[in-house]
Amino acid sequence: MATTPNGFDLDDSGRRIVVDPVTRIEGHMRCEVNVDDDGVIRNAVSTGTMWRGLEVILKGRDPRDAWAFAERVCGVCTGTHALTSVRAVEDALKIDIPDNANSIRNLMQLALHIHDHVVHFYHLHALDWVNPVNALRADPKATSELQQAVSPSHPMSSPGYFRDVQNRLKKFVESGQLGLFKNGYWDNPAYKLSAEADLMATTHYLEALDLQKEIVKIHTIFGGKNPHPNWLVGGVPCPINVHSTGAVGAINIERLNLVETIIKQTTDFCRNVYIPDVQAIGGFYKSWLYGGGISSQSVLSYGDIPEHPNDFSAGQLHLPRGAIINGNLNEVHDVDIRNPDEIQEFVDHSWYTYGEPGKGLHPWDGDTSPKFELGPNAKGTKTNIKQLDEAGKYSWIKAPRWRGHPMEVGPLARYIVGYAAGHEDIKNQVDGFLRTMDLPFDAVFSTLGRTAARALESEYQCRLMTHFMNKLITNIKNGDENTANVAKWDPSTWPKEVKGVGVTEAPRGALGHWIKIKDGRIENYQAVVPTTWNGSPRDTQGNIGAFEASLMNTPMERPEEPVEILRTLHSFDPCLACSTHVMSPDGDELSTVKVR
Template identity: 55%
Template sequence: MSRRVVVDPITRIEGHLRIEAETAADGRITGAWSSGTMVRGIELILRGRDPREAWAFAQRICGVCTLVHGMASIRAVEDALQWRIPANANLIRNLMVAAQHVHDHVMHFYHLHALDWVDVVSALKADPKATSALAQSISGWPKSSPGYFADTQKKLRQFVEQGQLGIFAGGFWGHPEYKLPPEANLMAVAHYLEALAWQREVVKLQAIFGGKNPHPNFLVGGAASPISAAPGSGGAAATTLNVVTLGELRQIIQSMRTFVDQVYLPDTLAIAGFYKDWFARGEGLGNFLTVGDFPSAGGSDPSSWLIPSGVILGRDLQAIEPVDLRDPQQVQEFVAHSWYEYAGGKAQGLHPHAGETKLAYTGPKPPYEQLDVEGGYSWLKSPRWRGKAVEVGPLARLVMLYAKGHEPTRALADQALRTLELPLAAIFSTLGRTAARAIESKVFADQMTGWLDQLIANIKAGELSVHNDALWEPSRWPREAKGVGFMEAPRGALCHYVVIKDGLIDNYQAVVPSTWNAGPRDATGQPGAYEAALMDRHHLHDPKQPLEIQRTVHSFDPCIACAVHVLDPQGEELTRIRVR
């Protein structure tokens, strides 16, 4: 006899996500449905506005992914108007995006995903001396003495004894699917706390380049970071890139590299070693898409990008399909099982340049018992590449870089697989997705040093330009133009589409990672990446504690806020959902 398990909301993510899973009598998941439970209206807000200011609104799609939406937005306008940027601006953008990846991945692993594998309360049983020995056996990280872990354990004990778990509240502590020994749990809890302090320092890179974080400043046609040859001790030079801020940037990048090398990557492999069975479940689709990112100084030649674009179908690493985001036959969004409607009918797919954002909610008023999965059940659309559902994100990038022969990625992936004694096929999994995030963090952090060196070399050579103002005046624009700004955000392929008419935005559509991955079934019944992954060799030990669902969903690092939300024009509250 089957039963429906409802997890609403999925916690430790950005935004609101509901997962419903159907299980057989033995606990095996036989069906899964992903529902974004808030609706996005940023596209509607942007219509009629100056495209040069679109980035400031697009950033507000999400409070976490502010940088990447701003970046995709300015790239969309630049693409539409064929607006080229200086080499220094390209380097600055690469540094900002790479820093976002590293920061976001570390935060996701420790603060959103690690607790799916780490039993916090179990850490109270750990021997600090044995924990120290474990930590020192996997890394040279200096914070690894018995006294250090004893102090961490004391802090944790105070939380538990006072009944104030705070940030650790709400976990399924004691669940039989937790397999780490107490010492590994204590080590992970200590690094969880360290990562909180670490992230406060590394986000300063965005503030140096963008003036603030979150929501750093951008500029269509280049970067909002003027360069000064002055020392920067005060005056106007204090708000520019100069010898002082460049030195700070180098220290920040080194901090990133050290933490990734000595904490994040070793912890990932150490924890994964206790959960090897999770390298054999949770893949789902087997289809992967990347749009490419981190262009070289020229920027226009895709072969020069660090991350190539392409599609891999059915795990076939020997056959990479080219991607053209402008082709109406390649990229379409469907709403057959979404709470939207298209003028031509719900069965059709629309290319984002012709995209529509028209609400058509016909479901029950929340809260409700379960979704109407035969009809609409999500505020997310269903993007497809040539009609096929694909996965985007760190695993897609790892697979693409590996297939393309990127040596650093191959070396790191092969070493990780050897350490864990696993075959290459193990990467196509829940924990493969998690490991891919750590591997690419090292690749990007290492690459940042080279980009900073090149920026400094340009400045020393007298090249201070960061902005091209040749097309700043709308009088120089064509009457109508279309563009797509794309990038590899931490969670995957991000595309902003803009149509400009008579100097103003006529249409704007954002196709984000969490619509590619978390979207519902399409008109042909194809599940999205979340749904397919949950139906891939999953069993629930206890439906009332669906830890297994959380593990796989969290491995995608959901950001439903990127995919859905809206404010009523009058500012009125439309609905209220109470979580019990």
């Protein structure tokens, strides 16, 4: 048994359980754990199994186009990468954006967040808590009573409504084509919900499908399309012409009214369905407060949603910025994304190579040079790995650290930082949720807390959308229709050599893009994404990252049916596509692209 510097006792002597791939996430992920005779996890190894070559692809390209490539990192959190990219270029070239552009960017970013949170909970994560097959046993009348008790404002709550859904579900199950419900561990005692709660949640699974197709229309209105909307260095690409009826891409009265309608619809869903569901489901799992990992020790948030354009000071950000280390909630540290001593990436246990072993690099000096090799104690081959060697290299994800600490990022991290900093909206939400659930504050540091933070944040972000929509309309009424600053669009106006950084809070957490521009072209580009923080392997000192730490000491009902592993890993909403990318089975380069 070994103890990590961040306080976890690791014991790899027990039975090894391999989950590969971890499904219902974006990308490809592998997880290995060791369980003792009581079925308790005593060692965890988290692996990203694809190499990301995006930084290599961007070298030599026009920085004004970088957002379009960065946006393709992922098919889910697309716009947030584009926003981070244009902010990095604007930072390097000292470009200010108009007030309307700031409001529209915030609306697009908030829409992305809420869409991601809703889809994540209902279509990726809920099945770790909800048993849709058990819903067939439910009494529709009792389900209706439960719905009206947890959310009396939700209009779709009659016994007949739930009976219709149950009949649809029954036909689906009897057909034998279970789709996403196939191969579930539906008889596992880890599932705790009543049949009525299962039917209610499964019904809302279907309602969330309808909502998600509506909220993405905000991206199509302001960005032309979804899932990869258009962005612009210097502002946003959509002109405002309130008197227009046919101009392609122009924002007119009809478009603005539609956005307002979608915001109201989304707000109603988050308040009347999403949060009540998390509270109702959480009530059955109040004793299952595992999965906290390092959330009680070290969390990081860059902050986002600036009130005013071009002002990223902490006091102007609606999503909080700061870092907490060593579990000290009485001190929120400021974060300097430019300081080479604060943010560094290590590759001691990653399939990359740096010039000096054990040395971390700040992203501005980052290098993406792959080196695929299995550790000496790994079992299997490069193309058929049976067991990884965590003492060697075992992941395509690097290990970022803040002042040497592994950090958890994401909605829970944002809410812990905000709570500790005295953010009024966040404190009121957290205190109210804990009071409703009759739970102590320490319950926040858990898988349930991570899931609840995402739901609470969605409701808060709905209020922010209303705020920025009102701000945009007020500006337009006052005669301001400006959406872009193109004064420095011509590369002849740029310095010969510059560097910049752009950050956001992506749905999954702290996201940063660092860029170096030379002679009008990208010389170096590095992205440190949320899942790189959370899914990092061990570092030089032996610290484990957020994914691995969250699994430690979790009891499993049936280790061969790893519901508990999926439940906790899914609570982070992993995006391995963001943190990794394409490589051949033998680690060879697939192709070479020359940019002219």
